[in-house]
Each structure stands twice: as C-alpha cells, then as structure tokens.
Amino acid sequence: MINDSWFQNPPVDYRVQPFWFWNGDMEESEILRQIEEMKEKGVGGFFICARQGMTISYLSRVWFDRVKFAVEAARQAGLSVWLYDEYPYPSGIAGGEVTLEHPETVQRMLSRTAQEADAGEHVELNLPWGRVLTAKAVPLSGNGAREWGAGGGHCAVDRQLSGRDCVSADGFDQAQP
The missing domain is CATH 3.30.420 (Nucleotidyltransferase; domain 5)
Structure with a gap:
C-alpha cells in the first residue's frame, strides 16, 4: 500500500x-x-x-x-x-x-587486424601498444578467400597483437608501459 x-x-x-x-x-x-x-x-x-x-x-x-x-x-x-x-x-x-603485487594477474588481450593490399603495394599500419605475435601476407582468391601457400596477387596482411591494461602505482591508467 x-x-x-x-x-x-x-x-x-x-x-x-x-x-x-x-x-x-x-x-x-x-x-x-x-x-x-x-x-x-x-x-x-x-x-x-x-x-x-x-x-x-x-x-x-x-x-x-x-x-x-x-x-x-x-x-x-x-x-x-x-x-x-x-x-x-x-x-x-x-x-x-592486486596487479602491483601479482603482475601475473594483469588482464591480457589478443586482437587481430587485417589489411588488404595488391601485389607490390606498400602497407603501413599504425598499431596500438602491444607485442606483435605474427604479421604475414597471405594471397587472396578472387572471392576473398585466403590461399595459404600461394604466391603474389591480392594479399591480406594479418596481425595479431598481445596487449595488457596498465595501471600505475598511483592508480592512474597508463596507455603506454
């Protein structure tokens, strides 16, 4: 009521x-x-x-x-x-x-970026902070499927990045290590 x-x-x-x-x-x-x-x-x-x-x-x-x-x-x-x-x-x-005393518990992430390019084209990627795990050019077929093991032609540049969230001892978020 x-x-x-x-x-x-x-x-x-x-x-x-x-x-x-x-x-x-x-x-x-x-x-x-x-x-x-x-x-x-x-x-x-x-x-x-x-x-x-x-x-x-x-x-x-x-x-x-x-x-x-x-x-x-x-x-x-x-x-x-x-x-x-x-x-x-x-x-x-x-x-x-927590992460200051136990750095092994820091959050990690894995991200992937793909950029298409034609044969001989220069590709430059502006990447966020992190460690590049792989970067490779893989030829693409006419329908856009990756042709592993083929050479030349239209390519996709794949990049995998391992990063983490950083917080300093005074509690402020850090974009860089």
Missing part, C-alpha cells in the same frame, strides 16, 4: 544515496562535516568512492580507519553506507593494488 506521507518525508532506504567521491586529505573533521551536511540535505546514505587526488593510500590502514570513522558517523546520523570499488575505472581493479 502506498503511504502518501512517504512522498513528503521518505524513509532513509528510499532517499537519494549519492556517490561520495573521496579526494584530498579526507580528515575525520571533514568526513564528519560532509556527513552532517548530507543528513541536513535529506540524503539517505552514500557510496564511498575513492578518486584521484586522495592523499591517503587506497586500501591502507589509514584508508580503513577513515572508512570505519565514516561508517560510525553515518550510523549515528541514521544514514546508510556503501563501499564502491571503482578506483580508478575500470571496475574492480582495487586501485591497481
């Missing part, structure tokens, strides 16, 4: 619960000030999200102490708290901490 009074003053579970981006120092006094302001504005809770610019190390003892302080302050204010591991994007990389 719909309770009309809930639209005027909804319970905490039905109120806005925004992402609370932690950057800067995140001292206890600032955490408390922001939680009090959220309560005053009618927020029902928040998702703690670490972001670039945060001066405390993500997942450090200080980080967990500040999270514990925020959870207790929110409990006293009657607000819900959620932790959101998106530091930094993409999802779930824990600020690069």
Whole structure:
C-alpha cells in the first residue's frame, strides 16, 4: 500500500544515496562535516568512492580507519553506507593494488587486424601498444578467400597483437608501459 506521507518525508532506504567521491586529505573533521551536511540535505546514505587526488593510500590502514570513522558517523546520523570499488575505472581493479603485487594477474588481450593490399603495394599500419605475435601476407582468391601457400596477387596482411591494461602505482591508467 502506498503511504502518501512517504512522498513528503521518505524513509532513509528510499532517499537519494549519492556517490561520495573521496579526494584530498579526507580528515575525520571533514568526513564528519560532509556527513552532517548530507543528513541536513535529506540524503539517505552514500557510496564511498575513492578518486584521484586522495592523499591517503587506497586500501591502507589509514584508508580503513577513515572508512570505519565514516561508517560510525553515518550510523549515528541514521544514514546508510556503501563501499564502491571503482578506483580508478575500470571496475574492480582495487586501485591497481592486486596487479602491483601479482603482475601475473594483469588482464591480457589478443586482437587481430587485417589489411588488404595488391601485389607490390606498400602497407603501413599504425598499431596500438602491444607485442606483435605474427604479421604475414597471405594471397587472396578472387572471392576473398585466403590461399595459404600461394604466391603474389591480392594479399591480406594479418596481425595479431598481445596487449595488457596498465595501471600505475598511483592508480592512474597508463596507455603506454
């Protein structure tokens, strides 16, 4: 049953619960000030999200102490708290901490690019960062099928690339190693 009074003053579970981006120092006094302001504005809770610019190390003892302080302050204010591991994007990389200690777990990918060219034509490909595993020219038949072992004519240049996602120790995505 719909309770009309809930639209005027909804319970905490039905109120806005925004992402609370932690950057800067995140001292206890600032955490408390922001939680009090959220309560005053009618927020029902928040998702703690670490972001670039945060001066405390993500997942450090200080980080967990500040999270514990925020959870207790929110409990006293009657607000819900959620932790959101998106530091930094993409999802779930824990600020690069896992791959820093276990580089064998770094995500890898395999991609393939094909470029057609006529016999004697110079082909130049601008490739993204990674390690080229194979690159070969393979003649094509009139219908575009690869003719392995044949020579000359219209060719497809195939390239396979092995790459990885890189995150630096400070949590910033790296396009290059």
